[in-house]
Amino acid sequence: MEKKDCFSCKNKDCLISQNLGVLMDTEFLSEKHTIFTKRNQNFMLEGAPIHGLFFVYTGKVKVYKTGINGREQILRFAKDGEIIGHRGFTIGEYHEVSAKTLDETILCNFPHSTLLKMLKSIPELTFSFMKFFSEELSRSETKVQKFAQMNVREKVIDTLLYLNRKFGQTNGFLNIVLSRKEIADYAGTTDEQVIRMLSALKKEQLIHSKGKSIGIRNLDCLKSEISDHMFFISS
DNA sequence: GCATTAATTGGTC
DNA sequence: GACCAATTAATGC
Numbered sequence: 001m002e003k004k005d006c007f008s009c010k011n012k013d014c015l016i017s018q019n020l021g022v023l024m025d026t027e028f029l030s031e032k033h034t035i036f037t038k039r040n041q042n043f044m045l046e047g048a049p050i051h052g053l054f055f056v057y058t059g060k061v062k063v064y065k066t067g068i069n070g071r072e073q074i075l076r077f078a079k080d081g082e083i084i085g086h087r088g089f090t091i092g093e094y095h096e097v098s099a100k101t102l103d104e105t106i107l108c109n110f111p112h113s114t115l116l117k118m119l120k121s122i123p124e125l126t127f128s129f130m131k132f133f134s135e136e137l138s139r140s141e142t143k144v145q146k147f148a149q150m151n152v153r154e155k156v157i158d159t160l161l162y163l164n165r166k167f168g169q170t171n172g173f174l175n176i177v178l179s180r181k182e183i184a185d186y187a188g189t190t191d192e193q194v195i196r197m198l199s200a201l202k203k204e205q206l207i208h209s210k211g212k213s214i215g216i217r218n219l220d221c222l223k224s225e226i227s228d229h230m231f232f233i234s235s
Numbered sequence: 236g237c238a239t240t241a242a243t244t245g246g247t248c
Numbered sequence: 249g250a251c252c253a254a255t256t257a258a259t260g261c
Binding site: 151152189190192193211212 | 249250251258
């Protein structure tokens, strides 16, 4: 299959894309690989040797860790332009998280050695990465706080708001379809609790659903419920 | 159509 | 609020 090149790429969020100016005269971009995946493919596995850095070209991915009793903890979802596998790129030889595609997904992959060369020789790129890491850390800290302080209702609502922020809605439904368990694995609760909460929210006319798809009906109401006592938390 | 998986509901601790 | 069990709906083959 053909290789996706960075010059025709439309992903404005991509750190490579943003630094094309300083990258275009280097040989680094030619060392990039393009990977075509189907749905439900584990392209990164906890404990496996690191295989460089991935960018989502198009598609959807979940990043997760397997925890106690084999329970999955979804750390985040990634869409077009986003980075996967950045946590292990300077320390250790093994991935600390797993990643699985939720859709047919095209991935760009930079080998570890290429990435190190890039970061050492291009300050602009390194700065972009620092900025990105700083934001990631902030998000991560916010998530710890939410996990500790939110009740189940708030966790589920917060998850729906996050999905809406990231993927948006078309025709009244979120542009991502997850199983109830996946929602639970992100929110930090169980699928039964998620199901109960979704039913409750449906009764209150705050959301609606068709099969696995969920749509937000009253965004402001949901937002206010979180911000009432979580207004100090941004994310 | 059958078999497996997911969603839902109710109950217990 | 987690875990377990039973029922029903959805989906894959």
